[in-house]
Amino acid sequence: MKTATWNVNSLNVRLPQVQNWLAEHQPDILALQELKLDQDKFPAAALKMMGWHAVWSGQKTYNGVAIISRHEPQDVHTGLPALPDDPQRRVIAATINGVRVINAYCVNGEAPDSPKFQYKKEWFAALTEFVRGEIALHEKLILLGDFNIAPADQDCYDPEKWRGKILCTDEERGWFQTLLDLGLADALRQVRPEGVCYTWFDYRGAMFQRGLGLRIDHLLITPALAAALQDVQVDLNARAQERPSDHAPVWAEFAL
Numbered sequence: 001m002k003t004a005t006w007n008v009n010s011l012n013v014r015l016p017q018v019q020n021w022l023a024e025h026q027p028d029i030l031a032l033q034e035l036k037l038d039q040d041k042f043p044a045a046a047l048k049m050m051g052w053h054a055v056w057s058g059q060k061t062y063n064g065v066a067i068i069s070r071h072e073p074q075d076v077h078t079g080l081p082a083l084p085d086d087p088q089r090r091v092i093a094a095t096i097n098g099v100r101v102i103n104a105y106c107v108n109g110e111a112p113d114s115p116k117f118q119y120k121k122e123w124f125a126a127l128t129e130f131v132r133g134e135i136a137l138h139e140k141l142i143l144l145g146d147f148n149i150a151p152a153d154q155d156c157y158d159p160e161k162w163r164g165k166i167l168c169t170d171e172e173r174g175w176f177q178t179l180l181d182l183g184l185a186d187a188l189r190q191v192r193p194e195g196v197c198y199t200w201f202d203y204r205g206a207m208f209q210r211g212l213g214l215r216i217d218h219l220l221i222t223p224a225l226a227a228a229l230q231d232v233q234v235d236l237n238a239r240a241q242e243r244p245s246d247h248a249p250v251w252a253e254f255a256l
Contacts, residue, residue, distance in 0.1 A: 002028050003251065005144040006021075006030065009036070011066075031066070032103075035066060040058075051070075054067065055076045057091075065089060070097075079091055081129075082125070082126035083123065104145040107148065112169055131179065141222045142225060154196070162214075184221060198248075199214070199234055199248050200215075219252050228254040228255045229254055
């Protein structure tokens with residue numbers, strides 16, 4: 001089973017790239033974040049013509065998440081129960097061929113002294129509560145998406161420059177660890193405990209060309225999936241295309 005996550009930073013702009021990526025890589029599951037389109041604008045028909053099922057939660061201009069899969073998604077859920085009035089479309093979950101998939105576009109937070117940082121804190125607490133409940137129900141579960149957290153110094157091109165800044169604060173890294181403490185494993189670091197595996201590169205300053213990025217897109221997996229994990233890769237070729245997203249896809253292969 002090949003499962004991937006990709007923040008596409010506007011599916012309107014990146015749809016041809018997504019279609020090409022699906023055709024080339026043939027994943028079983030592809031989770032997308034930052035769709036930036038209304039619910040009724042999702043290109044379900046175009047994907048169906050290619051043989052793909054899809055469920056999505058759209059939002060114009062910002063946010064929006066989708067799960068594209070070979071098998072029809074079951075038991076679809078959107079949002080976080082602990083934040084019933086949150087208008088931001090950031091979470092969609094579904095069971096696909098026996099695997100519970102939770103796709104999350106996590107809050108950025110803007111800056112540690114910003115009101116948006118408090119929202120990020122509350123949002124991660126709500127996500128953790130939701131995932132805890134889902135793990136109790138599903139032995140095979142994967143939480144994947146754009147977490148907007150670089151979990152360790154090795155996940156940042158310049159740890160000293162970023163120390164204490166958004167995406168790299170000790171508090172945010174603590175929230176990430178709290179998710180792992182639920183019984184999840186960081187799939188990429190299980191395969192590659194050390195080394196550079198950046199997934200996001202700022203558009204400014206030719207950061208991609210200079211190899212200066214952060215690892216903020218993750219796949220967290222339960223022990224049943226960790227035992228079946230074979231490989232994890234960051235597809236930098238997708239980031240090198242014309243008019244790319246600022247994120248690269250990340251995919252994991254499981255012997256399922």
